[in-house]
Amino acid sequence: MPNTVWTLLVAAVTAVVTALAVGLFVTPRMEARRKRLGEVHTARDTFGAHMMRIISASSLLQRIQLPLADDPGWTPVMRERLAGERERWLQQLDDATRWLIDNVATYAGSWPMSHLIQFAVDYAGNVRMVVLSEREEDTKLELLLALTVPVQRQFFGWPWSRARHALADRRAFAETLALIGGEPTAP
Template sequence: MSAGPGVAETIMIALATALVTTVGTGWLVMPRLEARKRRIMDAHQARDRFLATMLRILSASGRLQKFEAPNPDDAAWTPVMRERVEAERARWVKQLDEATEWMVDNVETYAVSWPTDFLRGLIGTYVPYARAVMISEREDDRKAELLEWLTTPVWEVFGSRGWQRSPRRLARAQRQLGARIAEIEAEADRQNAAAVAA
């Protein structure tokens, strides 16, 4: 009559099984899980930066519109204050330039992470137009106005909580963005026609 494996053999088999499982998990499974975790974290950080960049565009645009360039003929402005305000305005314009540049250069890191084609399409429409406005030959005040105008409907979608993104709100944002882009294109066409005629 065979007594089967003894206690020592059972312990050795359990230890060997635990060792193989631990080593196999550490070598095969954990690196994949860590890589996946890093990709997910990178996507969420890119989304957060996109939202922060849109907020910076709205803020810098608002400041530029609120603090107009000093009139050179206005005696109330001292040369020092005129210089300081102009330096601040130049800094805000630079913020707009850097924000739109980052959005265009990194669109593939955050746009593809949104769950629907509609949201990805909204980003894909907004980002190149925002950059086009910034690199255009328009005056800084007009650029700020147009950037704020373009960004507002997109911010209302992406800056809101998920439960606030009703189909009605999404459709309204898409219509507003489309209408604003059409108006910007019409303005550019008028400027080009005027430049050709001159």
Template sequence: MPNTVWTLLVAMATALVTTVAAGVLVIPRLDARKRRIQEAHAARDTFNSSLLTIISACGRLQSMALPAADDPDCTDVVRARLAAERERWMQQLDGATRWLIDHVETYAAGWPLGELRTMVAHYAVASKVVMISERPEETKVELLAELVEPVQGIYFTYVWHRARRYRRNRNRLRAVLARVNALPAPASAA
């Protein structure tokens, strides 16, 4: 009988020490890791949402131009409302690009390849540069639409499509990035 009691006491002490040690040493680290992983996935979801916002707003802006000032079929009230909608969509673009540049370290760090992290960082910078530039609104929308298309293809298409089209999307992104980063010739150079 004393061997049975001793065995039970040793088993209970072992279980108690293991539980306390796991609760003090292991569980807090696992909880912190879980929180970081959840934040990274939430940031990627918001990154995808920002890309979709840019795609949608660019599409709306490209498909709905302001009517000419002398268009007899468009009243001043309708023209003002259309201008207000276009301004709202431009603000959506500004907000999406602001989020991209402000949170790039959160959503970019999780990709396994350095090239993927670098491309998304260059994209975030270029999209914000386009928005704050002095380019005409139509040019901004065109460049943002051209920038977002390959990024969407690289990061958020189905895996089998992503692998087949990766090189083409990467080259398209590089070409648009080069266009965005090209400095215009000074006006006094003529």
């Protein structure tokens, strides 16, 4: 009987010590890790959302132009409303690229391969510089789309699409960077 009591006592003390050790040392680390991973995934999702906003706002700005001043089908009120919408879309581009450059360390560093990190960093810096540049609006929109579409596909496209277009997307991105920098592109 004393052996049974001793065995139960040792088992109870072991369980209490184990529970305390896990509660004091393991659980806080796991909670902190879960929080960090949640923040990384939130930043990645926001990265993708801002790229989609750049694509959609750029496409809308390209497709919906202000009418000519003498166009009889447009009233001054409608011209003003459309101008306001276009200004709002331009502000969305500014806000999206500002977020991309301000948070690049959070989302870019979350990918395991250095070429993906560099791809995200190069993208964020270049789209922000395009928005800040003194280029014509049409040129800015073309450059934003040319930079964003291949990057969006490589980070958020279907896996088969990523693999299928990996080289073409890298080439298109590099050619757009060369165009921005004024370098001649190789055939």
